[in-house]
Amino acid sequence: MQLNHTHDVNTRSWLESAHAPGTDFPIQNLPFGVFRRKGSGEAFRGGVAIGDQVIDLAAIARDNAVSGPAAQAANACAGDALNDFLAMGPAAWRALRHALFDLLKAGASGPGVSALRASLVPQAEVEHRLPTRIGDYTDFYTSIHHARNVGRVMRPDDPLTSNFQWIPIAYHGRASSVVISGTAFRRPMGQAMPPGASAPVYGACKRLDYELEMGFYVGPGNAMGEPIPMAEAEQHIFGMCLLNDWSARDHQFWEMAPLGPFLGKNFCTTVSPWIVSMEALAPYRVPFAHPADEPQPLAYLDSAANTERGGVDVQLEVQLESREHRTRGVAPDRLSATSFRHQYWTIAQMLTQHTVGGCNLQPGDLLGTGTISGPTASEAGAIVELSVGGTRAVPLPGIGGERRFLEDGDTVILRGWCEKPGAARIGFGESRGEVLPAVG
């Protein structure tokens, strides 16, 4: 994707909060979500974040604040899910984002600007729901550092399976239990096989974990039997979010032979409310390649564009806020930080791989990248890696405490942002979820 005027770092908005230091939502971002006023009986509808406000897309459509293809796109965002908008494809996505950008620019005027200004709702006053009706949710496994870290815990002799460097590995996840940031969930009950035991035990999860991931949403998609080639893959990706693939490690490790994770992963998956569009991420695309002495992608997973700029340099961090942090008014502790640019496969390769056998993707489907762990130990995206399977304590300096796995009352917060000289800093907001006690 080429850079265009919406990426100009010097463009400012008439909305003051779009320039607040450290804001995730300057005029160069304009991520999409679904919202309503908190606790109101209002209908949920599409919205776009700008500064500390939300642009109400149902109002934009109703008040004819934009015209032409942008108006058609805004209409598709007026309902309680963005599936129809995502189905329209890149030209429509671009038309609406550019029209909003132009209305938001410093100096813009006219009835469209007045209508946009009237539509604004403070972010502090809104609640979100999932941005799409997710038909299917798929989770990949594409960080070689994560695969090696977890592999060492589960299979010390064979940490990396022989297919990892040939296939963007994935499994199907559970769509019904994908929830929006802020949703608390109960620690899961289930079966585990304690070390050395001869029979499994039933009980509350003892090794509860998070997984730092990103998610991406499918645009037009494909019909059954018609794979999407690499050259077209990114036309089918609307944008990205933060994703926490909560995991019950004791349940998962006992259940997953031979068909993979099931209950260990399907009790809750949390996504951030805002989808940052691939167009907004264009300044942060980076070259992508496997080391020359390692297997190179088969032809169907290869493309020049992917090599040139298949990666995305998103800075990511994980924070933990325990009950004690809240009681004592202490800021959350950072557990780790890394970048998505270290991932072994790109989102285009993930999407193409998903369809190569003929599987159909539908507008609004959610794909997760798998845990994002960077090359060093402190960049691990799950506590099972940081604690080396629970054998080492992970310090929580803020409260003088520690964790090997998550405890009841722990809130895990994921954050993501992009920044570099010469480009506007843009952010993803946050994904947040609290562990409630099990009901036995």
Place this chain on the structure above:
Amino acid sequence: MQLNHTHDVNTRSWLESAHAPGTDFPIQNLPFGVFRRKGSGEAFRGGVAIGDQVIDLAAIARDNAVSGPAAQAANACAGDALNDFLAMGPAAWRALRHALFDLLKAGASGPGVSALRASLVPQAEVEHRLPTRIGDYTDFYTSIHHARNVGRVMRPDDPLTSNFQWIPIAYHGRASSVVISGTAFRRPMGQAMPPGASAPVYGACKRLDYELEMGFYVGPGNAMGEPIPMAEAEQHIFGMCLLNDWSARDHQFWEMAPLGPFLGKNFCTTVSPWIVSMEALAPYRVPFAHPADEPQPLAYLDSAANTERGGVDVQLEVQLESREHRTRGVAPDRLSATSFRHQYWTIAQMLTQHTVGGCNLQPGDLLGTGTISGPTASEAGAIVELSVGGTRAVPLPGIGGERRFLEDGDTVILRGWCEKPGAARIGFGESRGEVLPAVG
């Protein structure tokens, strides 16, 4: 579930075809599906099979052919998917089925009978779509004979994983590629690792297989974090169908470490059009127990009702019809036959296991049982088992041919029925799908 007057083997209908020898759809069955006249622009709507006809439930609702709770239930069946009806639960399901039964009985008369008669559409003139909008599709792995047969091919030293006799094992499947019987699909492209090779190859599947399964549809379901106990499990199961979990064995075996099957199974899953209700299956429930010298279910997977009648004795068979069968006008060859009563876990145990960690099931969700293989070699539910991983030819006597895996043009037909002395024979119709050549 107790037997009631709808199970009386002596009750006859005024509709002659309900008594045709070998019919799947006598008055004691009354399975539900979604249909319209073939090739018409009509809206799809709910229907019930009787003899060689379909009762149009939109017409039943519109013409007030039934009243009270049955009318509310018929209204919920008037649209193009049965999700709202399934959400209503057993009392509503029973009210509608009993009301239709009473209108269909020999000797019944009145405006309701006339309306029902006027609503009938010949089955030969209809086409089907999926009976529900499937939110999520889950596939279990609950035949110990299948697990041992396949395990011997994949893991000769360890055919049965240590968790099999403790957990109804499952993985999440792909909802978007579940299709209705009669839908052809393309042989999938993908990666496989040939024996002895040092790098995988990309190409059309060389080891294409079917899997004989049953499916069952979720009724009311549960909220996240609120598991369904065994004592309530069957109140959340509306009924059962036939299911073919087409599998690309070469792709599957290469991709599935460590997270399970993905592309090897997500290119197509075929279901039969009619859902046979659990109430219709009541005469065929059978006792269920694990052998006394093997692990017994943990308490959360156990109930007296499950032991007394958790099983279902459904007769099943697999037929193969090649292009040559069709060209020569030869009947399909039977590949195998077995019964669902041999399954190691019951559908109630599968449903309870699915929710024990808090995962929410939604009305209309589809759960598959996993391949159904009986205790003897000839009862295997997949060709990889019959051909012992492709090492032995499976004869097709009708054409003097053989198969190790499926060839282009092969149609696989699944059938299922229940019969025993003193009860009416009821059937499931068929699941049928044809393999089209790959597009390379």
